[in-house]
Amino acid sequence: MANNQQKVFAMALILIAVVSGFIGAGEWKSADADDFHLEWMVDGSSLNIKVSAPTEGWVSVGFDPTNKMKDANIIIGYVKDGTVVIEDHFGKGQISHRNDESLNGSDDVINKSGTERNRVTELSFTIPLDSGDPNDRVLVEGQTYKVIFASHSKDRITMKHNRRTSGEITL
Numbered sequence: 001m002a003n004n005q006q007k008v009f010a011m012a013l014i015l016i017a018v019v020s021g022f023i024g025a026g027e028w029k030s031a032d033a034d035d036f037h038l039e040w041m042v043d044g045s046s047l048n049i050k051v052s053a054p055t056e057g058w059v060s061v062g063f064d065p066t067n068k069m070k071d072a073n074i075i076i077g078y079v080k081d082g083t084v085v086i087e088d089h090f091g092k093g094q095i096s097h098r099n100d101e102s103l104n105g106s107d108d109v110i111n112k113s114g115t116e117r118n119r120v121t122e123l124s125f126t127i128p129l130d131s132g133d134p135n136d137r138v139l140v141e142g143q144t145y146k147v148i149f150a151s152h153s154k155d156r157i158t159m160k161h162n163r164r165t166s167g168e169i170t171l
C-alpha cells in the first residue's frame with residue numbers, strides 16, 4: 001500500500017508529464033499552394049515539416065527568399081526505391097541554389113524521412129529555427145514568411161522544376 005508521500009510524488013510526476021506534454025507538443029498547422037501541401041509544427045527551437053506534391057520526382061520547399069529563389073533556406077529531396085534523400089540547400093541567386101555544405105555551411109536537416117505513394121511524394125524532416133549557418137534563414141515563431149515550392153517529375157535534383165509556386169505562412 002502506497003503511503004501518502006508516495007502518492008503525492010506520483011501525482012506530481014503525472015502533473016509534470018501532462019504539463020510538459022502540452023508545452024512541448026506544439027501544434028501542426030497546414031497550408032496549400034497549388035499542388036503543394038505543407039504541414040509544420042514549432043517544437044521548442046526546432047521546426048518539424050512535411051511537404052508533399054503529386055510527383056514521383058524531387059520535391060522542395062524554401063523559406064524566406066528575398067527575391068525569387070535568392071536567400072531561401074531550401075530543403076530538397078526525393079524517394080527512390082524506398083530510400084529517402086533530403087538535402088539542405090540555399091538560394092544562391094534568383095534562379096539558382098546550392099548545397100549548404102558546398103558553401104562552407106552544414107546540413108542542418110534532421111529526422112529525414114519520406115514516402116512515395118500513389119504518385120505523391122512526401123518529405124518529412126526537422127530544421128532548427130536558427131541553425132547558426134549563414135546558408136539558412138533565422139525563423140521566429142509567430143512571424144509570417146514567404147515560402148516557395150518546386151517539384152520535378154524526375155529524382156535528379158539538378159533538373160529545373162516543372163512545377164513551382166509560392167505562398168505565405170505564419171509559424
Ligand code: HEM
Nearest residue numbers: 060061062068069074095148149150157158159160164165
Ligand atoms: C535545378 C534547380 C533549379 C533551377 C535551375 C531553377 C531555375 C529557375 C528559373 C530559371 C526561374 C525563373 C523562370 C521560371 O519562373 O521558371 C525560377 C523560378 C523559380 N524557382 Fe527555381 N530553379 C531551381 C530550383 C528551385 C527550387 C528547389 C525551388 C523551391 C524551393 C524553386 C522555386 C522557384 C520559384 C518559386 C520560382 C518563381 C520565382 C518568382 O518568379 O518569384 N526553384 N527557377
